[in-house]
Amino acid sequence: MKHFISILMMIYLVYSGALAQENYIPTAENLKNREEFQDMKFGVFIHWGIYSMMADGEWIMNNKNLNYKEYALLAQGFYPSAFDAAKWVSDVKASGAKYICITSRHHDGFSMFGTKQSPYNIVDATPFKRDIIKELAEECHKQGIKLHFYYSILDWSRDDYFPIGRSGRGVGRTNKGEWKTYHNFMLNQLTELLTNYGEIGAIWFDGMWDQPEDFDWKLREIYDHIHSIQPGCLIINNHHLAPIEGEDGQTFEKDLPGQNQSGYSSTATVGKLPLETCETMNHTWGYSITDKDYKSEKELIHYLVKAAGNNANLLMNVGPRPNGEFPDIAIERYLAIGRWLNEYGESIYGTRGGIIEPRDWGVTTQKGNKIYVHILNLEDDALYLPIQGKMIASVKQFIDGKPIKFTTSEKGILLNLNSKPDAIDYVLEIDMK
DSSP: OHHHHHHHHHHHHHHHHHHHTOOOOOOHHHHHHHHHHHHHOEEEEEOOSGGGGGTBOTTHHHHTTOOHHHHHGGGGGOOOTTOOHHHHHHHHHHTTOOEEEEEEEOTTOOBSSOOSSOSOBTTTSSSSOOOHHHHHHHHHHHHTOEEEEEEESOOSSOTTSOSOOSSOTTSOOOOOOOHHHHHHHHHHHHHHHHHSSSOOSEEEEEOGGGSOTTOOOOHHHHHHHHHHHOTTOEEEEEOSSSOOTTOOBEEEETSOTTOOSSSSOTTOOOOSSOEEEEEOSSSOSSOBSSOOOOOOHHHHHHHHHHHHHTTEEEEEEEOOOTTSOOOHHHHHHHHHHHHHHHHHGGGTTTOEEOSSOOBTTEEEEEETTEEEEEESSOOSSEEEEOOOSOOEEEEEETTTOOBOEEEEETTEEEEEOSSOOOSSSEEEEEEEO
């Protein structure tokens, strides 16, 4: 009998292991959402938490080695009296962005939503007593903006985030807990986020880089759990790696796909999933009172255009003040992008990276038989495009439809621009037969 039971157990383990390794097959709804995600092209990232009270970025607990118990006392004074979900979403719409990704829980472990899994959250631990995620979700659904949730899988405050990772080592934690408890805590919080706030566009994970490469995060179990609740919800993970089974999109931190200027993407092989680049307006994600070095309107528009030309979305960050307001300069920059998109959005929204690879002079985007040529930096009055095997019906200025003279050759076309472009983005529209 014991031998028979042992055989049954072996069969069960092999069978269950085989099930666990089944390939992820996205639902039709998920695939539709992937296409919609690619069409949106522009989103607003919001890093906000009790760290905003320190006005020195979202990593201050780690960077200053603040004791986690003392840090937690910040919650007792967190009262964002100026928070207005309707204004936030209205400002996002005015920027031309189509989705918001907000930090539901960052590395400090504080939850910005009314979770039942821990009292360390904005409803139970602060005098504010309001679930800002719920208010934001309701307003996003009302105004037609997709909502994504950033969720940290590392935690500098919980004992059961053990073994301690590469970060958060100087915050005073000495107790050891069971990882299983932490894993279940995350699953339960994700259940709350996916059942209490309506349809969610994506769960955006961060923190996997905190543990060694061979650490078992049980990601597939987490991913399957998400898809079991909302099959259409996209999963994106900022792990700086090639896509992992079960994911629906790939993000690149402070880099365009295939580049590694930030130093984060040396192992981030570009996959075939929908792509996204996340970037800061200044140098910090969370609010910093001293960081006034904001990118110019031109730089931000160029970044958006280059992302689209690299077949990616741009997720541009803002760090709200502790009172719940976006910094004035951030609103100014968003509105500038919105004004540009009001004129040129057709060459960005719903496009994919063009048939011409990004060049020093700029990029191309494409929609059907239309190629949009985005000239960002050209010191000449002519431009050669290596378009082969295509019949060109017309070339014109996008903004006014004025025709552009061109000559064709076996390997491409030469555009005669008459003068050196001086616009932030000189956009041409090529119609192919």
